[in-house]
Amino acid sequence: MITSNRISRLMESSSWIRAMFEEGERLKKVYGAGAIFDFTLGNPIAEPPQELKQGLCDMVLSGEQGMHRYMSNSGYEEVRAQIAGFHRENSRLPFTQDHIIMTVGSAGGINVALKAILDPGDEVLVLSPFFVEFMFYIENHGGVMRLVETTEDFRIDTAAVEAAITERTRAIIVNSPNNPTGAVYHEDEVRALADLLARKKREGRRIFLISDEAYRKIIYDGVVLPDAFNLYDDTISVFSHSKDLGLAGERIGYIAVSPRLEEAKPLIDAMIFANRILGFINAPALMQRLVGRFQKNSVDVTGYQEKRDAIYNILVESGFEVQKPEGTFYIFPKSPIEDDVEFIRVMQQHHILAVPGVGFGRKGYFRIAYCTEMDVIERSRAAFLEVGRLYGLGPG
Amino acid sequence: MILSNKIRKLVMDQEGWTRKMFEAGIRMKKEYGVENVYDFSLGNPEVEPPAALSGRLIEMLEHPTAGMHRYMPNNGYESVREEVAAYLAERTGLPFMAIHVFMTVGCAGGLNILFKAMLNRGDEVVLPSPFFWEFKNYIENFGAVPKIVETRPDFQLDLAAIEAAITNRTKAVLINSPNNPTGAVYSADSLLGLAGILSAHRRKGREIFIVADEAYRKIVYTDAPLPDLFGMYDLVITVTSHSKDLGLPGERIGYVAISPRIAEAQLLVSGLMIAIRALGFVNAPALMQRVVGEFQRNSVSIDDYKERRDFLYETITGAGFECVKPEGAFYMFPKSPIEDEVEFVFRMQEEERILMVPGRGFGKAGYFRIAYCVPMETIVKARPGFLRAGKRYTRR
Numbered sequence: 001m002i003t004s005n006r007i008s009r010l011m012e013s014s015s016w017i018r019a020m021f022e023e024g025e026r027l028k029k030v031y032g033a034g035a036i037f038d039f040t041l042g043n044p045i046a047e048p049p050q051e052l053k054q055g056l057c058d059m060v061l062s063g064e065q066g067m068h069r070y071m072s073n074s075g076y077e078e079v080r081a082q083i084a085g086f087h088r089e090n091s092r093l094p095f096t097q098d099h100i101i102m103t104v105g106s107a108g109g110i111n112v113a114l115k116a117i118l119d120p121g122d123e124v125l126v127l128s129p130f131f132v133e134f135m136f137y138i139e140n141h142g143g144v145m146r147l148v149e150t151t152e153d154f155r156i157d158t159a160a161v162e163a164a165i166t167e168r169t170r171a172i173i174v175n176s177p178n179n180p181t182g183a184v185y186h187e188d189e190v191r192a193l194a195d196l197l198a199r200k201k202r203e204g205r206r207i208f209l210i211s212d213e214a215y216r217k218i219i220y221d222g223v224v225l226p227d228a229f230n231l232y233d234d235t236i237s238v239f240s241h242s243k244d245l246g247l248a249g250e251r252i253g254y255i256a257v258s259p260r261l262e263e264a265k266p267l268i269d270a271m272i273f274a275n276r277i278l279g280f281i282n283a284p285a286l287m288q289r290l291v292g293r294f295q296k297n298s299v300d301v302t303g304y305q306e307k308r309d310a311i312y313n314i315l316v317e318s319g320f321e322v323q324k325p326e327g328t329f330y331i332f333p334k335s336p337i338e339d340d341v342e343f344i345r346v347m348q349q350h351h352i353l354a355v356p357g358v359g360f361g362r363k364g365y366f367r368i369a370y371c372t373e374m375d376v377i378e379r380s381r382a383a384f385l386e387v388g389r390l391y392g393l394g395p396g
Numbered sequence: 397m398i399l400s401n402k403i404r405k406l407v408m409d410q411e412g413w414t415r416k417m418f419e420a421g422i423r424m425k426k427e428y429g430v431e432n433v434y435d436f437s438l439g440n441p442e443v444e445p446p447a448a449l450s451g452r453l454i455e456m457l458e459h460p461t462a463g464m465h466r467y468m469p470n471n472g473y474e475s476v477r478e479e480v481a482a483y484l485a486e487r488t489g490l491p492f493m494a495i496h497v498f499m500t501v502g503c504a505g506g507l508n509i510l511f512k513a514m515l516n517r518g519d520e521v522v523l524p525s526p527f528f529w530e531f532k533n534y535i536e537n538f539g540a541v542p543k544i545v546e547t548r549p550d551f552q553l554d555l556a557a558i559e560a561a562i563t564n565r566t567k568a569v570l571i572n573s574p575n576n577p578t579g580a581v582y583s584a585d586s587l588l589g590l591a592g593i594l595s596a597h598r599r600k601g602r603e604i605f606i607v608a609d610e611a612y613r614k615i616v617y618t619d620a621p622l623p624d625l626f627g628m629y630d631l632v633i634t635v636t637s638h639s640k641d642l643g644l645p646g647e648r649i650g651y652v653a654i655s656p657r658i659a660e661a662q663l664l665v666s667g668l669m670i671a672i673r674a675l676g677f678v679n680a681p682a683l684m685q686r687v688v689g690e691f692q693r694n695s696v697s698i699d700d701y702k703e704r705r706d707f708l709y710e711t712i713t714g715a716g717f718e719c720v721k722p723e724g725a726f727y728m729f730p731k732s733p734i735e736d737e738v739e740f741v742f743r744m745q746e747e748e749r750i751l752m753v754p755g756r757g758f759g760k761a762g763y764f765r766i767a768y769c770v771p772m773e774t775i776v777k778a779r780p781g782f783l784r785a786g787k788r789y790t791r792r
Binding site: 003 | 398401444457460462467501509512515539645648680681684
């Protein structure tokens with residue numbers, strides 16, 4: 001067999017995703033794409049800010065020599081200095097360019113961080129429901145993923161985290177705002193987690209907090225994302241510009257290591273080295289040059305918030321049990337039947353495409369990605385109401 | 397310890413002489429001025445992309461289309477893969493189609509996803525030496541084992557040695573022609589010989605792939621183009637980068653080409669789709685994908701490199717060093733006149749301000765690598781130093 005056993009197993013275990021995807025494609029062919037409400041993909045449709053597009057164009061027009069060449073594996077010094085400036089201001093901590101490593105998106109960043117700290121058999125805690133790729137990232141480097149369930153309303157369950165910590169626990173990945181639930185962990189929750197980790201550290205078990213903040217700027221209702229750097233010393237944050245600057249396909253992000261982290265130098269050197277040997281080498285040159293000065297920019301969040309409100313209202317109106325998300329462009333309602341995969345099939349018959357919760361480690365739920373045109377959301381209302389009625393939900 | 401044992405060992409391995417040398421180089425450039433230090437240590441070509449490519453990029457950015465920076469399928473834009481496939485079909489006469497092309501984050505990214513998709517723990521990859529040291533890291537990233545096999549004194553493949561290295565765990569032979577560090581271009585005869593060996597194993601039921609790193613494919617000085625591997629053996633997968641031929645090393649763009657004769661090509665593509673996600677690349681950078689498709693037939697101006705090769709080769713051999721004349725890439729790999737080449741390289745730094753890399757950095761002690769992708773002026777100015785060293789160290 002041409003593929004490795006491990007990859008073959010992964011392909012097999014995700015075969016239902018393919019089946020679902022293919023059914024979706026078939027429906028689009030039969031009824032026309034316009035008649036299908038596709039909420040499966042987290043492909044942000046927001047375009048980059050106009051100034052960024054102009055900046056990119058100007059940069060290439062300048063014809064500066066050497067702009068496409070290799071640079072240091074950690075990225076351009078001036079770009080890292082700009083980003084450090086942003087974090088200094090944000091966290092009031094003495095960030096310098098040496099705390100920043102430019103990466104191929106946050107997916108690249110998390111792989112680099114895990115490669116630097118994991119030995120085979122080391123454990124990484126992940127709060128569930130979770131973005132399944134975290135499992136791949138951990139297993140790439142011989143680590144073992146340990147899932148910790150969040151509460152019914154998707155908050156951090158500190159007692160459950162404590163119970164999951166063992167001799168081999170090396171890190172915890174916290175993704176807030178969260179994919180798939182849209183939850184934003186509040187300061188008191190993150191502080192309780194940080195206090196737990198600090199206590200473990202005093203007891204001799206050092207656990208890194210890997211904070212995946214890919215969705216940090218897509219946050220609603222004036223909610224403030226707690227600053228992990230100020231809550232826990234051993235924090236490694238990973239950022240992406242896929243969502244806030246609309247550059248998903250360009251693969252640009254970075255790692256920021258807390259200035260309070262002890263022994264930061266060898267860790268940072270190892271991550272730069274991992275960036276090389278994992279084959280990233282460096283983050284794409286042109287995009288690096290661009291993003292440094294757009295750290296404070298963001299996509300238009302009001303657009304996403306309107307969509308969040310629209311889809312939330314439709315789901316409530318249809319009778320679904322659902323938490324109102326405070327961030328991201330995902331919403332994670334409860335499936336009216338236990339078998340979420342079966343429920344997804346039923347929704348397909350009503351031309352709604354979504355992803356079953358089991359794909360995120362929680363059966364009995366489903367994920368809707370509402371980073372679509374508003375029109376799609378509005379037109380899907382009748383179909384959701386119909387599905388609701390089918391299961392005897394809501395006002396009917 | 398903050399680092400994993402595995403990464404600490406890797407970091408330490410390279411920290412010894414590479415770091416010392418690197419630091420000595422920086423110190424010297426400060427002390428004597430950059431123009432008075434002759435740096436032949438880096439394979440970083442100082443070529444700019446073709447004007448037509450920059451023009452195309454500008455055109456694209458001046459007329460942005462919605463979605464041009466979004467995610468696309470993990471294997472890349474279909475239209476770009478079609479363009480690359482058309483070029484491959486024309487070059488090889490084989491029925492390459494879009495499915496046989498997989499866009500990657502450079503060659504390094506391509507090799508990593510390929511190894512992730514193909515190699516089981518304990519699988520072996522035969523690796524002719526001297527070799528680009530990162531190959532070892534890429535193979536070991538996935539728990540596989542590099543089986544290092546010496547080449548002949550002229551740096552051509554030693555077929556008997558390769559045959560002897562094959563075991564029942566061998567999954568692939570990784571070749572790199574034109575070669576870094578030797579500049580050797582493997583002859584059609586030796587490649588046919590390799591194909592013959594692997595075909596014999598295949599008849600006995602053991603499938604061994606040739607994975608060819610063709611990053612330097614367009615930099616050959618022989619009259620004949622690089623022999624076409626796809627025509628010689630069915631199980632061929634090539635990995636290509638546009639770092640050298642289109643001057644885009646910092647942008648991280650390349651592709652994997654899977655022979656249409658591989659029956660399991662579709663399965664491998666599915667495996668690569670998972671591997672590129674799992675490793676965090678997700679996809680090759682969007683903007684660069686869009687430009688490279690139409691520049692497949694472009695090439696670098698070989699004449700400049702050839703002029704440098706000829707002048708440097710004349711200098712090196714004239715100075716009395718023993719050296720195989722390179723037929724491709726921009727590297728030369730002479731024999732060290734004293735047994736300990738690290739000592740020799742250090743002395744060349746101190747005595748002549750000439751920076752090079754010791755052969756053990758490529759798995760072959762007793763040699764040193766000169767990277768001549770530098771301005772002609774640097775070679776001219778370094779010539780007296782090489783000649784003086786030749787008088788001192790060689791028996792001429």
